[in-house]
Amino acid sequence: MKKIDAKDLHQYYGKQIEFSGFVDNIRDLQWVQFVILRDSTGKVQVTIEKSEEKNKEMVELISNLPLESTVKVSGVLMEAPKVKLNGMELIPESIEVTSKSLDELPFTYKNLEGVNLDTRLDYRFIDLRNDKNLAIFQIQNKLVQYMREYLYQKDFIEIHTPKLIGAASESGSEVFEVKYFDRKAYLAQSPQFYKQMAMASGMSKIFEVAPAFRAENSNTNRHATEYTSFDVEFSYIDSFQDVMELESEMIHQSFSKVKEEMGDQIKDLFGSDLIIPTLPFPVMSLEEVYRELEERYSYHVEESEKNDLTTEAEKLCYKLSKDKFHHEFLFVTNYPAEKRAFYHMRDEKGILQGYDLLFRGVEITTGAQREHRYEEILKNAKEKGLSKDVEFYLEFFKYGCPPHGGFGIGIDRFTMLLLGLPNIKETQFLFRGPNRIEP
Numbered sequence: 172m173k174k175i176d177a178k179d180l181h182q183y184y185g186k187q188i189e190f191s192g193f194v195d196n197i198r199d200l201q202w203v204q205f206v207i208l209r210d211s212t213g214k215v216q217v218t219i220e221k222s223e224e225k226n227k228e229m230v231e232l233i234s235n236l237p238l239e240s241t242v243k244v245s246g247v248l249m250e251a252p253k254v255k256l257n258g259m260e261l262i263p264e265s266i267e268v269t270s271k272s273l274d275e276l277p278f279t280y281k282n283l284e285g286v287n288l289d290t291r292l293d294y295r296f297i298d299l300r301n302d303k304n305l306a307i308f309q310i311q312n313k314l315v316q317y318m319r320e321y322l323y324q325k326d327f328i329e330i331h332t333p334k335l336i337g338a339a340s341e342s343g344s345e346v347f348e349v350k351y352f353d354r355k356a357y358l359a360q361s362p363q364f365y366k367q368m369a370m371a372s373g374m375s376k377i378f379e380v381a382p383a384f385r386a387e388n389s390n391t392n393r394h395a396t397e398y399t400s401f402d403v404e405f406s407y408i409d410s411f412q413d414v415m416e417l418e419s420e421m422i423h424q425s426f427s428k429v430k431e432e433m434g435d436q437i438k439d440l441f442g443s444d445l446i447i448p449t450l451p452f453p454v455m456s457l458e459e460v461y462r463e464l465e466e467r468y469s470y471h472v473e474e475s476e477k478n479d480l481t482t483e484a485e486k487l488c489y490k491l492s493k494d495k496f497h498h499e500f501l502f503v504t505n506y507p508a509e510k511r512a513f514y515h516m517r518d519e520k521g522i523l524q525g526y527d528l529l530f531r532g533v534e535i536t537t538g539a540q541r542e543h544r545y546e547e548i549l550k551n552a553k554e555k556g557l558s559k560d561v562e563f564y565l566e567f568f569k570y571g572c573p574p575h576g577g578f579g580i581g582i583d584r585f586t587m588l589l590l591g592l593p594n595i596k597e598t599q600f601l602f603r604g605p606n607r608i609e610p
Contacts, residue, residue: 177213180259184250190215190261191243191269193300194236204233207256208244211305217244218260229266237272239300288594292602295610299600303440307598310433311586315380317425318401325417327376327405332365334358334382338560345386347396358384361579364564366404367514367541370575371567375406380582388605392594393533393584397603401585404541404577411516411524411540414576415502418528418538419452422500441590446499452528453496456505460484463491478507480527480534489532501529513551514564515539516576528578531588538578545569 175183175190192208192215206217219226219233236242246263254260277294278286280301291298299305319329339346339357347358361383369377383400403421408414430437430445437445455463461477464470464487472481480488480503492501506523508515516524516539525539542548545568552558552565586598596602601610 177208177210177215179212180215180248180257183248184259186248187246188248188261189243189245190248192241194238194240194242197233197236197238199234204230206233208242208261214256215248216254216256216260217246217263217266219263226263229263232266232268236268239272239276240268241270243267243269288596289607292596292607293610295601304597306436306440307586307590307592308600310429310437310590311582311598313429313433314425314586314589315401315582317428318421319378319380320428321421321424322376322378322403325376327378327403328374330365330369330374330377330379331381332359332362332379334384336364338563347384347386360385361400362402363512363514363579364561364567366402366577367564367572367575368567370404370406370541370543371570371572375573375575377405378403383579383581390605393587395583395595395599395602395604398584398595398599399582400579401582402577402579404575406573406575408540408574408576411504411526411538411576414538414540414578415452415454415526415528418536418578418580419448419450419500419502423448423450437590441592443591445589448498448500452500452502453492453498454502454504454526457503458505460488460491460503463495464488467491467494479510485529485534486532488529492529499531503527503529508551511537511539513555513557514541514548516542516547517551525576530585533584533588535585535588536578536580538576540574540576543568543572543574 175188177192190208192210194206195209195214196207198205202221204219204221206219208215208217219229221230244261244263245265246261248259248261250258251260252258276297278290280297283291283301335351335356336359337356346360349356349358362379362381366377379402381400382397384397386396387394426445426447430447434445437443457480461484464484468487468490470484470487472484488501492498504526506525508517508521508523511523511525518524523539525537527534528536528538542551548568549558549565552561583595583598587595592598
């Protein structure tokens with residue numbers, strides 16, 4: 172029989188059904204047993220009358236059954252307005268134990284207050300039984316679904332690029348080296364090279380949702396060595412402003428749909444409203460940002476530091492964006508090319524034709540118009556000492572390539588910020604960092 176989800180039980184009033192789930196709670200009273208079963212979509216109460224002879228075997232089974240065991244219950248689902256849990260109850264005719272919890276749980280997952288985060292991650296399969304933790308991934312799933320849908324509506328296609336690559340260099344970040352038969356290979360920091368190969372091949376609108384790897388020894392609340400990246404690239408653009416426009420529209424639409432479907436749940440579980448960002452998103456140059464931070468908040472840094480956003484400046488940008496634009500997002504433009512990857516287009520003054528997108532004072536995207544002219548990108552690569560390492564990549568631009576640009580969003584960090592969570596470890600199914608490679 173097809174598994175019936177708890178959220179769909181209201182369709183089966185008065186019918187004989189089978190329902191499977193975890194034993195969430197048992198109340199064993201003098202005349203009745205109440206068993207709460209849980210699946211990933213909700214809960215239902217099973218009511219067993221002790222006085223009925225036919226229930227004797229089930230009563231004994233439940234009396235000795237540990238919580239978090241899994242069972243399959245066959246019975247009739249009844250509408251029961253007096254039952255606080257969804258106004259229904261399942262009257263069982265038989266109960267089959269499909270797995271028995273053998274040991275006491277390492278911690279009480281229903282109340283995680285005081286439980287060390289590393290302990291929770293060691294037992295992530297228990298930790299995710301918590302309603303709030305499960306909801307993180309249900310919300311994340313919807314966010315990605317609606318971002319995908321936006322791109323599908325724009326005739327983008329989803330591609331799948333290699334994560335094992337032969338060249339180590341893309342940007343200043345470190346890469347993971349792996350043994351690949353009789354040679355070295357590396358884990359891809361992003362699908363950037365292959366996204367641009369798609370542009371050169373004539374696939375003018377593409378995206379990918381896939382793992383990316385960064386061998387950075389960063390022990391912060393927002394960094395991970397493996398994360399899920401939502402990458403977009405498209406051709407025939409006039410400038411990087413086309414890229415900013417598409418990204419902001421995608422976020423606006425996906426936020427609108429997530430709020431419509433899950434806004435109440437976000438408010439109840441995470442204590443904050445999901446604010447739908449207005450269009451267009453505000454834009455400031457890097458120079459303007461530092462000038463405003465100095466004038467408004469007396470934030471001063473050395474001139475030598477103003478070629479990029481400091482961590483503190485990034486945080487202050489949330490306050491700046493709220494105060495100046497009443498907005499949670501902020502595009503920052505006009506970075507000097509020396510701080511960015513060689514494949515980003517520059518203007519005649521050496522200014523990057525790209526941007527960072529900040530959300531609630533944290534960078535979530537670096538986007539740009541890419542350099543598509545062979546002589547220019549070869550010059551940029553040589554300037555950074557990379558021309559030999561990226562020979563295969565430079566080949567893409569020898570035979571014609573349209574103007575194009577794109578961006579990437581770290582889904583785990585994006586979810587963390589959206590829900591106001593303190594650590595990216597909570598928004599990854601299994602966190603990977605400098606000190607964690609298990610489970």
